Amino acid sequence: MKLSISHDTTYSYEHQVRSSVQYLRLTPQNSERQKVLDWQLKLPGPARAQRDPYGNILHVLTLEEPHDSLAIHASGQVEIDTSFDGEPDPQAPHPFMRTTALTAADAALREFALKHCGERRDRATLIELMQALALAMPYQPGSTEVDSTAAEAFARGAGVCQDHAHAFLACVRSLGLPARYVSGYLCSEDSAHLASHAWAEVWIEGVWYSFDVTNGLSRPERHLKLAVGMDYLDACPVRGMRRGGGSEQMHAQVQVSELSMQMQSQRQ
Template structure:
């Protein structure tokens, strides 16, 4: 299965920004599940490229002259293997047992994980947990913000894919299972869902298994992975800081299309 992706992001400011630094995790990597055919990230100027602590491709874009907007475009084609359910990894999964401020489990989340998994630590238990969270937390854009924690969104019983993933991570880590946040793209026919997406992966003995809580999917059939981390802040496609600028306006447009393969 081949996917064509174009992700445009424009930041505009009420006043000129003096200096800014953008951290871009917009570059997918080859794995047993996905093969990058071609990929390019267009930026205002050349950026330094490196691997971050989680192995993601990170571009650091520094603009040290006054500017009123930043325009970014990531685009390319990636081939996905829709039949692969597990992704092996030579790196230890143990760092993903750690919690973070966004994924800390309170008493309600601890009780919820125990209620639905009990002593079970297998894939079937985590699928049940995934479905229960999706039922408990209604998909509701605008109900939360970027800094909303897993405990807060769980208590509100509403959120978006980021919140669903954070709540799942909080529950799974409380069971002693390594789990990580995944950012990427989803090919879907549902126009109400932005193609930029987030889901979770949990380590179950032999590798990483995917859990898309928002869509109740335990197989990443049309998911293209960009980056992983402990939470949204580690894996989000674009994150930055600036001096000056006043009010910021961000416009993002993502197109993910299934490419028809000619025999």
């Protein structure tokens, strides 16, 4: 499957920003499951490319001159091998057993994980856990904040893909399994879900398996991976800091489509 992606992020500020730094994890990598055919970033200035501690491609954009808005554009085409189920990784999975402030399991999450998994730690059991979590936390935009923790979202009984991933990570890590947060894109016909997406991966029997709680998917057939980390803060596509500017407004527009379908639409 070939996917075409267009991702625009625009920030507008109340006052002029004196300077800013943006950390961009907006560039996918080649792997056995996905092949980057073409990818480009359009930025308001030069960015330094490097690898972060998790091996993600990270661009650091520094703007020293005053500005009252910021526009970031990422686009390209990526081919997904839909036959891949689990993904191997030469890096040790053990660091992903640690918890974070956003993914700490409280008593309720630990009890939930044990109730649905008991002593079992196989993939089929984790799929059942994923499905149970989706029922306990229905998808509901606006029910949480960007800094809501897994425990807070679980207590509210609702959340978005970020909350689903955090809560699932909290459960799985409490069971003693390495698990990591994944940011990326999802090709979906459901317009209610933003194409920019988040899910989780768990290390089982020597490979990483995907668990998309929001959509109830355990195969990453329509998922394009951008970055991985312990939680949202490690893997979010755009994260930055600034001096001045007052309040801000952020607008994101993401379009993900099958390349063959897009070409067919253009011919009509």
